Amino acid sequence: MKSAVETLNPTRVRLTVEVPFEELKDSLDAAYKKINQQVTVKGFRKGKIPARVIDQRFGRGAVLEEAVNDALPKFYTEAINEAELNPLGQPEVDITELKDGETLNFTAEVDIRPTIEIPDYSGIEVTVDAVEVSDEDVEKSVEQLRERFASTSPVERAAEDGDVVTIDLEAKVDGEVLEDGVAEGVSYTIGSGELLEGIDDAVKGLEAGGEATFTSELKGGSAEGKEAEVTVKVTQVAARELPALDDDFAQLASEFDTLDELKADSRKRLENMKQYDQATQAQERVLDELLKLAEVPIPEKLLADEIQTRKHNLEHHQLGQMGIDLAKYLEIQGKTEEEFTAETEEQAVKGIKTQFILDELVNKEKLNVNQEELTEHLMRRAASSGMSPDQFAQAVVEGGQVPMLVGEVARGKALAVVVEAAKVTDTNGEVVDLEDAEDEAAEAAAEVESAESAEDEAAEKTEA
Template sequence: MKISVRNLEPTKVKLTITVDPEEFNPYLDAARKEIAKQVNIPGFRKGHVPGKIIDQRIGFAAVAGEAVNNGVPELYSKALEEKKIHPMSQPEIDVQEVPESAKDETKLKFTATVERRPDIELPELDGLEIDVPKAQVTDEDVNNRLESLRQRFGTLVGVDRPAAKGDFANIDLDAQIDGESVDSQEGVSYELGSGTMLDGLDEALEGLSAGEETSFNSKLQGGEHEGEEALVKVKVNSVKTEELPELDDDFAQDASEFDTLDELKADVRKAAERDAEGRQATEARDAFIAKLEEGAEIPVPKGVKADMLEQQLKNVTADPSKATDEQKADAEKQVVKELTDQMVLDALAEKLDVKVSQADVTNFLASIAQQYGMDPSAFIQAIVKNGQLGSAVQEVGRSKGLLAGMRAVTFKSEGETLDLSSFLGEAAEDEESESVEAASAAAAVADELAKKDDENTADAE
């Protein structure tokens, strides 16, 4: 097999693959056998028709077509492996020459245009030191956690006064465009100052009492009129304020298994310290990846980037074409970062010769299935059917490579060496490790499957 590679872009190549007859003949023979199983020819048992008879009765063109369909993907994969090209997308295949008969010496020739991972030079890990901020817990952190706990035990009490920041107002909303109502909600509980609904709502509500109403202009945040300016009428049905329990021993006993507030505070501090160490491990991971990318200009495949950007904008707004310049810029920044990190971690896994076993992938997918309450076998079969198995393998490889790489370097904080073994595990213990990206990818598939099941159920009813 002769392979020529033409670089079209830093991340795009065109392979021209010419296959010698002796390498293509096995695919022709396999095609003849497959066709023989499907046809009835007088004088021969089904599945036992000689190849020459298949060529005569069915036609060599049909045989060659079957052979090309089965052979080109395998031959393409061999070419990628031989030329050490790492594809980032599905190829555009163009079959240019095919033999017209069994005696035709014309060689199978096809081209494959594909976006690829660029060559990435990674720094040597031996002796590499990476600084990470110190994991700190302040009294303010502890007090904030205690305040959150208080709020869980708080109660709402009606008040006969104008609404103020921090109050909870029960409101009715009616959004109108050109005098026509396009969206309305009744009995919505809203915390003033939270900024979780329409722009301008906080200012409109502040100072209103129960029974009063007002209106304001705002851009709608969702629905078919998302992004359009509307006149929003709001009515206050009631105003309530939150009453919190006193921070004392009685509260500690009600809110926890501890008898005193001091014991509760000590436990809260320990929890804060564990969380701080977890954040430090996350910061170490991010610093490690940043170190791998430091000073490198890593181009991203344009087509892959465009597809991911479109999907990212769909997650931000119902109509990507109406996305603001700021939304587009933020989405592009996220996509470029995600793609760059993926390619760098792929290169790292390759550099460290990371192996992904069937058990790695099976255990990972089984754990995702359990999170969604799905049968592991059925979930794995669905992953394979949906063409997601390769992505799962790749993500597990990235995760294992990331852990192995982080174990190979030294992390320090204010001059002291950090022990991240509780987060990184031992080299032999990362078989069941998961990456956030892998979990997200598999979870997305599970969501899609669940959606399809719901649709099928609805159709059946």
């Protein structure tokens, strides 16, 4: 087999391949065998029909077509390996010549991973937010915790902001009550904005047994997006009561004995989260600077596929879970379809550039991923997906996505190399030491998550 490579542009090549006919022998034998199992000819047992009879009855062309379809992937792969190319996606194959008994010639156009020169990134400098926690931040955090331990008690008065009301709802469109437009015993905190627009004004001032009617656009259900006449009846008004901010509250809501200890822990947690945000911010800004330095050509088809994938995931997964379509999403965001498409393309270009340059860094720096690193990454991905580590690992293996996870870890290590070489200062002019920052921040986040889980359990016990 002979092959030649023609570079069409930095991200696409055309392979020209010439195959001597004798190299088709195995595929021809396989073609005759396959056809033998599929057809019957009177006078011959199934599977025992001679090749000459198959040629006479069904045509030599059918055999050749079957053989060529079988052989092309192998010859294409050999040509790719011989040229040491990294193809992206499927090739466009064109058989230019097929002479029975003589030769098979074909061309294959395919996108390839471009050759990238890694720029000198040692001079990258970025500025990130300083880690500062004010007394007001601490007070706000403690107040939020206090809100979670609020209790309610029924009152015999008109409903006010902050009260929890129990209500019955009935929605009509064009004078007809919707099948899914009736709800009873709904608990709603006035001012939370969790239900229909206009409901706060409707229920404020009502006592138990009072009702009001208002007009609102429905956010979901069979008449989503339509204007409806909604009747709301208040069956109970309950006032929220916050616990006193004292040592007893600290013991109720945490593992600490005093309010001062609780506040000190809140400050430490806020510092941890700001350190995590700072490390993430440094990575993002260093990456942006790295991408500015590198020339990275983008394959057109790969970009088109990535844009389509991003749009599909947004429409059919994220927005689907929210119960809205793309038009509604754009309306909420205040964007035109053209602006949305431009932003999606920009994000796709950045994603492809990032993967290409970090993969090149992985190769240049000879970075490897060990089992411990892969397991830690898997645990984090499982937590963010809401699945158990075992469930997530099983899904990854069954979906053949282990190489994808390995790539993610390797690219993370490559970015860490660049971040380590960069000069990072905060808004106060202080140099930020980001050595092992990602691991430390992840541990801090895990501690915060664990503490919040404990608070949730305590709050649930209090409510019970």
